[in-house]
Amino acid sequence: MPTSVPVSWYLILSAILFGLGVAGFIYRRNIITVFMSIELMLNAVNLTFITFSYTLKQVDGHIFSFFVMVVAAAEAAVGLAIILTVFKNRETLMIDDVSSMKY
Amino acid sequence: MTALIFFLFASIAVFCGISLVTQTHPIASALSLIGVMGSLAILYLQLGGEFIAAAQVIVYAGAIMVLFVFVIMLLNAGAEGTSLQMSNFAKYAGIFVLAAFLGLISFVIQAMLPKTEGVVFGAFQGGTALNIGRKLFTTYLLPFEVTSVLILIAILGAMVLARREI
Numbered sequence: 001m002p003t004s005v006p007v008s009w010y011l012i013l014s015a016i017l018f019g020l021g022v023a024g025f026i027y028r029r030n031i032i033t034v035f036m037s038i039e040l041m042l043n044a045v046n047l048t049f050i051t052f053s054y055t056l057k058q059v060d061g062h063i064f065s066f067f068v069m070v071v072a073a074a075e076a077a078v079g080l081a082i083i084l085t086v087f088k089n090r091e092t093l094m095i096d097d098v099s100s101m102k103y
Numbered sequence: 104m105t106a107l108i109f110f111l112f113a114s115i116a117v118f119c120g121i122s123l124v125t126q127t128h129p130i131a132s133a134l135s136l137i138g139v140m141g142s143l144a145i146l147y148l149q150l151g152g153e154f155i156a157a158a159q160v161i162v163y164a165g166a167i168m169v170l171f172v173f174v175i176m177l178l179n180a181g182a183e184g185t186s187l188q189m190s191n192f193a194k195y196a197g198i199f200v201l202a203a204f205l206g207l208i209s210f211v212i213q214a215m216l217p218k219t220e221g222v223v224f225g226a227f228q229g230g231t232a233l234n235i236g237r238k239l240f241t242t243y244l245l246p247f248e249v250t251s252v253l254i255l256i257a258i259l260g261a262m263v264l265a266r267r268e269i
Binding site: 003004005006007008009010011012013015016017019020021023024027028029030032033035036037039040043046047050051053054055057058059060062063065066067069070071072073074075076077078080081082083084085087093094 | 104105106109113116117120121123124129132133136139140143146147150151152154155158159162163166167170171174175177178180183197201204205208209212213216219220221222223226227229230234235238239243246250253254256257258260261262264265
């Protein structure tokens, strides 16, 4: 059992999580699950920031990750308000049924 | 020990991520996302980001996911129907293409990254609240203030969007 973990494994884990987030974003039809896939992608990006911050021995990556968290919080508040409004007007959560801006 | 903890929590994160995408019920997806966030907090701690790990648990797994679960409960969101018309071929081809893409990405990362020493717990101790606060209020003061304005706009936007029609 090696005592240290290569840095690339953290980046690969981040890539896997980001790919899963993209897959969920494309595959899911429930608007809340789509939103949670976006959160998963943001988390994967945060892991990349922290990993490079470790590699470069700088704290700047932590600051960027902190800003990503703040933006995610703001995005969650506004996005869930939009979801509430859509549900109030359309009585549905499926994104296929909310396509009036498509055409 | 570092490798053991990494493998444990990385596999938990990947498992919970797959569960997030494949579960049909939104509340199960939300719980899977909490699992991903918790295991990522452990990995941040391993990489020396103690402040970010605490913020991850408090802000993400605490505040944001409570908001998600609250909305799921409020809207009484049930299991997702099979509205998506997708052939078996497309499904399996999609899984295969995703796996191939991730394998390619992994290969590129392995090949392109310069050789550095591996991650050992405790080798980088710059992620304390002291260091982050000092950096945040000197070098990154302007982005910090802009972020506070962004939060203010988000509060107003959420209130305007969710208010009862007058």
